[in-house]
Amino acid sequence: xxxxxxxxxxxxxxxxxxxxxxxxxxxLDGGFIQRxxxxxxxxDGAVNKTFLLGVLLLATAVYSFFFPxxxxxxxxxxxxxxxxxxxxxxxxxxxxxxxxxxxxxGLFVGSVTAIYAAGFGVGMVFNAILAxxxxxxxxxxxxxxxxxxxxxxxxxxxxxxxxxIFVVYLINMGLSFFGMNIPFLHSGGMLGIGISLVIIxxxxxxxxxxxxxxxxxxxxxxxxxxxxxxxxxxxxTLVWLYLEILRLLSVMSRD
Numbered sequence: 100x101x102x103x104x105x106x107x108x109x110x111x112x113x114x115x116x117x118x119x120x121x122x123x124x125x126x127l128d129g130g131f132i133q134r135x136x137x138x139x140x141x142x143d144g145a146v147n148k149t150f151l152l153g154v155l156l157l158a159t160a161v162y163s164f165f166f167p168x169x170x171x172x173x174x175x176x177x178x179x180x181x182x183x184x185x186x187x188x189x190x191x192x193x194x195x196x197x198x199x200x201x202x203x204x205g206l207f208v209g210s211v212t213a214i215y216a217a218g219f220g221v222g223m224v225f226n227a228i229l230a231x232x233x234x235x236x237x238x239x240x241x242x243x244x245x246x247x248x249x250x251x252x253x254x255x256x257x258x259x260x261x262x263x264i265f266v267v268y269l270i271n272m273g274l275s276f277f278g279m280n281i282p283f284l285h286s287g288g289m290l291g292i293g294i295s296l297v298i299i300x301x302x303x304x305x306x307x308x309x310x311x312x313x314x315x316x317x318x319x320x321x322x323x324x325x326x327x328x329x330x331x332x333x334x335x336t337l338v339w340l341y342l343e344i345l346r347l348l349s350v351m352s353r354d
Contacts, residue, residue: 138322138323139317139320139321139322139323140316140317140320140321140322140323140325140326140329141317141326142313142314142317144323144326145313145316145317145325145326145329145330146313146330147326148197148326148327148330149329149330149333149334151198151330152197152198152200152201152330152331152334153201153334153337155198155201155202155205156201156202156204156205156208156334156338157205158202158205159201159202159203159204159205159206159209160205160206160208160209160212161205161209162205162206162209163175163205163206163207163208163209163210163213164209164210164212164213164216165213167209167210167213167214168210169210171206171207171209171210172206172207172210172211174203174206174207175203175204175205175206175207175208175210176207178203179200179203179204179207182196182197182199182200182203183200183331183335186200186328186331190324190325190328191322191324193324193325193327193328193331194323194324194327197327197328197330197331200331200334201331201334204334204338208338208341208342211342211345212224212345215345215349218349219348219349219352223345223348223349223352224345226348227341227344227345227348228341230344231337231340231341231344234303234306234340235306235337235340238303238304238306238307238310239306239310241307242306242307242310242311247307249307249308249310249311253307254308254311257301257304257305257307257308258308260301260304261301261305264298264301267281267284271284287350287353291350292347292350292351295343295346295347295350296347298343299340299343299344299347302336302339302340302343303340305336305339305340306333306336306337306340309329309332309333309336312329312332313329313333316329
């Protein structure tokens with residue numbers, strides 16, 4: 100089992116309509132409490148901050164790709180995960196912690212990518228990046244076109260599936276310290292590939308929740324720091340999706 104398998108994180112452990120509502124500038128019953136316009140969350144602001152976090156992540160990912168280290172893998176993964184949980188409970192710190200998270204996650208992603216590139220070639224890594232970008236824009240189109248409606252039932256279903264996958268990852272990580280793994284998880288064969296495809300599907304559906312959270316946050320007039328919070332949530336999803344695609348391609352290359 101590769102080091103990257105030990106630190107797959109669930110997407111969206113922190114974003115929810117309830118959390119956005121608590122941070123909102125106005126109550127859901129249509130009250131009249133409002134913030135100054137320059138202190139409220141906007142869709143454009145969240146998009147810009149997502150782009151900035153992506154640039155920071157890419158910068159350290161490129162560095163760690165050329166200079167991979169187990170310290171980057173462990174430090175980036177554990178440090179990034181710790182920051183995610185801190186921001187989940189203290190979203191007001193997102194403006195400071197989200198950029199640090201992106202830098203740490205870049206170290207993790209770059210080093211893991213280097214491991215896969217050494218074993219399967221840079222071409223496979225390039226294909227994983229293209230597939231991640233393609234899925235991002237495909238789901239954005241689906242969301243904007245209203246092909247899939249993000250209602251409470253859909254949200255609950257995706258979050259339950261995501262939580263279940265996260266629990267499985269935690270169990271698998273614990274077993275790995277004793278030289279054991281959950282059968283068929285990230286393994287070869289049709290069943291292993293099928294499981295990977297299901298996980299990728301759930302990660303892809305999480306993108307719809309991210310898009311909807313950004314729009315809901317802006318509609319609720321959430322405070323400005325929620326732009327960083329929502330941007331970080333989208334980055335978490337994209338990293339998860341990329342790593343799952345990378346694993347799937349590596350399994351298919353072995354078979």
